[in-house]
Every structure is written in structure tokens, then in C-alpha cells.
Amino acid sequence: MSMTLKKFATMEEALNFVTKNFKLMLNTEVIGLDLILKRVSAEEIVAPTDIPQTDKSAVDGYAICSSSVSSATPNNPIPLNLKERNLPKISCGDAVPVHTGDPLPEGADAVVMLEDAEIENNKLFVMKSVAKYENVSRKGEDFERGKIVVEKGTLLRPWHIASLSALNITKAKVFKKVRLGIVVTGSELSEPGGDGPFFDSTSRLIAGYLLEQGYIDVNRYGIIEDNVKSIATAIRRAEEENDLILTTGGTGPGLRDLSVKALEEAGGTVVIRGLAIRPGRPTSLGVLNKKPVFMLSGYPVAALIGLRFLVLPFIEGAIGLLDHSQKFVFAKLSTRVFNEVGLESFIRVKLKQCGSELCAEPVLLRGSGILSSLLAAGGFLRIPRNVEGYEVGELVKIDLV
Numbered sequence: 001m002s003m004t005l006k007k008f009a010t011m012e013e014a015l016n017f018v019t020k021n022f023k024l025m026l027n028t029e030v031i032g033l034d035l036i037l038k039r040v041s042a043e044e045i046v047a048p049t050d051i052p053q054t055d056k057s058a059v060d061g062y063a064i065c066s067s068s069v070s071s072a073t074p075n076n077p078i079p080l081n082l083k084e085r086n087l088p089k090i091s092c093g094d095a096v097p098v099h100t101g102d103p104l105p106e107g108a109d110a111v112v113m114l115e116d117a118e119i120e121n122n123k124l125f126v127m128k129s130v131a132k133y134e135n136v137s138r139k140g141e142d143f144e145r146g147k148i149v150v151e152k153g154t155l156l157r158p159w160h161i162a163s164l165s166a167l168n169i170t171k172a173k174v175f176k177k178v179r180l181g182i183v184v185t186g187s188e189l190s191e192p193g194g195d196g197p198f199f200d201s202t203s204r205l206i207a208g209y210l211l212e213q214g215y216i217d218v219n220r221y222g223i224i225e226d227n228v229k230s231i232a233t234a235i236r237r238a239e240e241e242n243d244l245i246l247t248t249g250g251t252g253p254g255l256r257d258l259s260v261k262a263l264e265e266a267g268g269t270v271v272i273r274g275l276a277i278r279p280g281r282p283t284s285l286g287v288l289n290k291k292p293v294f295m296l297s298g299y300p301v302a303a304l305i306g307l308r309f310l311v312l313p314f315i316e317g318a319i320g321l322l323d324h325s326q327k328f329v330f331a332k333l334s335t336r337v338f339n340e341v342g343l344e345s346f347i348r349v350k351l352k353q354c355g356s357e358l359c360a361e362p363v364l365l366r367g368s369g370i371l372s373s374l375l376a377a378g379g380f381l382r383i384p385r386n387v388e389g390y391e392v393g394e395l396v397k398i399d400l401v
């Protein structure tokens with residue numbers, strides 16, 4: 001791993017660096033279906049059987065041989081021999097009553113619906129032709145034995161769980177949750193309910209966002225006073241108990257910004273000092289005992305940008321999560337926006353419907369500490385470093401929050 005300090009890297013450079021140089025070595029566990037929601041599958045799961053296991057009726061009606069009624073119409077009803085239910089085998093010219101879900105008897109390849117036939121003197125008069133396999137659920141049409149149901153790296157959602165349940169699979173092997181430790185710095189901060197004057201909201205935002213993913217466990221280490229040794233002690237403890245470490249606050253150039261010094265005091269190294277982004281320039285990256293240390297801004301919006309576009313993509317890639325990049329939409333810009341060339345800007349936008357189109361309306365261009373702006377924002381517009389801005393009506397990519 002190259003330890004050359006890089007100042008004001010781009011977000012892309014930072015993500016490439018952390019992806020290349022750090023790995024998450026997660027163990028696996030086998031747990032029941034009630035516990036696997038939003039966990040990540042650690043193995044490929046294949047269907048152990050066909051569903052349906054045999055051809056079965058998709059409607060209430062009569063199982064028949066389709067070729068025997070090919071000319072049936074209301075004016076030319078075709079008579080068939082009506083047999084008793086549950087007959088295991090029929091010949092062309094026979095009909096057997098079936099309910100939805102009943103297996104088809106041997107020799108039958110279609111089902112006539114109740115309303116398309118009439119019974120008279122043990123004869124079934126079919127008044128509508130049916131094609132081969134019409135009104136039939138084919139064997140294996142839902143799940144085919146041996147075919148993949150869940151790929152390794154799948155974030156397990158309700159439809160995956162339902163599918164496993166339908167296949168009588170009661171457990172799944174998943175990766176153990178990623179353990180992430182959060183160290184909050186700032187003597188001016190208090191926990192909610194404390195004396196103030198400022199209450200910690202940034203770490204709550206980060207913890208909630210991470211816990212919402214489902215496959216991450218968050219350990220918070222309280223609010224640490226602005227003291228290098230105290231912060232270093234908390235960072236060391238977080239490293240011992242977690243797969244990666246995240247700090248909030250103390251990343252700026254001020255005298256009370258001590259996170260960088262504290263990481264070095266703990267035995268770590270800073271490898272990226274600042275990102276060429278707005279907001280969130282102080283965002284930095286370090287390493288301690290081969291584990292990444294993400295140093296985010298104490299301002300909530302700037303911290304969320306670092307989390308959403310650096311920390312989370314790293315975790316998703318490191319555990320092999322599939323389809324983790326499809327979190328964006330395209331929308332028409334409702335207001336002209338400008339960029340400071342040399343910096344990549346992240347503009348909070350509100351998504352709304354404009355007639356038949358989706359529009360993006362900037363919420364705030366500045367103010368990384370304006371937490372309320374996130375209540376309205378549905379996503380971020382990223383403006384590259386070499387782009388001066390976007391005009392009204394341009395179709396732009398919006399990364400969803």
C-alpha cells in the first residue's frame with residue numbers, strides 16, 4: 001500500500017484508492033428466513049425442485065386434449081365424455097373436472113374454463129377452442145430445478161425470502177454484518193438531552209443511514225472531547241472492535257481540529273488529506289492496522305456526501321454486493337446551477353413531477369450544516385470539476401439519497 005500523502009484528491013481517486021488497498025474479510029453464518037432481510041447472500045442458491053412440480057390447472061374448468069376441440073365455437077359445440085374428478089389418465093375425447101392448482105391427468109394438455117362449456121347427459125359441450133397448454137401452469141415455469149434463484153452477493157429482499165420459502169428452503173448462508181465504529185469529536189457537542197450548546201446530529205444521521213442498509217452494524221463510541229490522546233484512545237478501541245472506522249468532526253485546519261493528529265497518535269497514517277469536493281473538502285482518509293479510517297466532516301450534509309459517495313460504495317464493493325450502483329434517476333433541471341471549477345460540487349435537489357417529466361429543483365447550493373435541507377432533498381446533482389454548471393432544462397443524472 002502506497003503511503004504517500006495526497007492532498008485534495010478527487011472523490012473518484014479516493015474511492016479507487018480505498019477499493020484497491022483495503023479488503024473486508026467477513027465470515028459467514030447460516031440463519032433462518034425470518035432473519036435474512038437485507039442481509040447479503042454468501043453463496044449461490046439453486047432451486048432444489050420444480051415449481052410447479054407438475055403441469056397443473058391455472059383455472060377452474062375441465063382438463064382436455066386441445067386437439068379434440070380445435071373447431072369448437074358457440075355455434076359448433078364439441079361434445080366430450082365427462083369423466084369423474086381425479087382420474088389419472090384420459091384419452092382425447094374425454095374431459096375431467098379440475099380446480100385451480102389441480103395436476104393435469106396424463107393425456108390432457110389444456111383446460112377449458114367453466115364458462116366456456118355446458119354439461120348435458122354426462123356430456124361436456126365445449127363452445128370455445130383452446131390452444132395447447134392454455135390455462136395450464138407448466139411444470140417448472142416458476143422455478144426450474146437446478147436454476148439459480150439467488151446469486152452470491154444478492155441483497156436479500158422480501159421477494160427473495162418469499163421465493164426461498166416457496167421452495168421449502170428454511171435457511172440461507174449470509175455474510176456476517178460489517179462492523180463499523182463511529183468516533184464523534186467535539187467538546188462543544190452534547191448528546192440529545194444534555195446541556196448543549198450543540199447536540200450531536202451528524203453521527204445519528206450516519207448511523208441511521210448505515211443501519212438502514214441492513215448488512216451493517218454500527219458501534220458508537222460517544223462524544224470525545226477535543227483532546228488528542230482521548231480521541232486516539234477512542235480510535236484505537238474502534239479499530240480493535242470493528243472492520244472499519246469512521247470519525248466525524250475535527251478534520252479542518254483549525255486548532256481544535258484534532259482528528260488527523262489523533263489518528264497519528266493512535267499509530268495510524270493519513271493517506272488522503274482533503275477531497276476536491278464541495279461541500280466536504282476536509283474529508284480525509286487514513287489507515288490503522290490495515291483498516292481504513294474515514295474522517296468525515298462534522299457538518300451533517302458534508303458528512304452524508306462522504307458517506308454516500310465514498311464509504312458506502314467501498315463497503316458495497318468490498319463485500320461483493322450486486323447491483324449496488326443503480327441508485328440514480330435522470331431529471332430535467334428546473335434552475336440554472338453554477339460550479340466552482342476545480343471542485344466537484346454536490347447539489348441537493350428536490351425531485352418532483354413536471355407534467356409527464358421528472359424535474360430536479362436545487363434545494364441549497366451552499367450550507368453544509370443546514371440539516372433541514374435534507375428533509376426536502378431526494379438526491380444529489382454531481383457537477384464534475386471541469387464543468388462550470390448546467391442550464392435550465394438540461395437532463396441531468398441525480399444520485400438518490
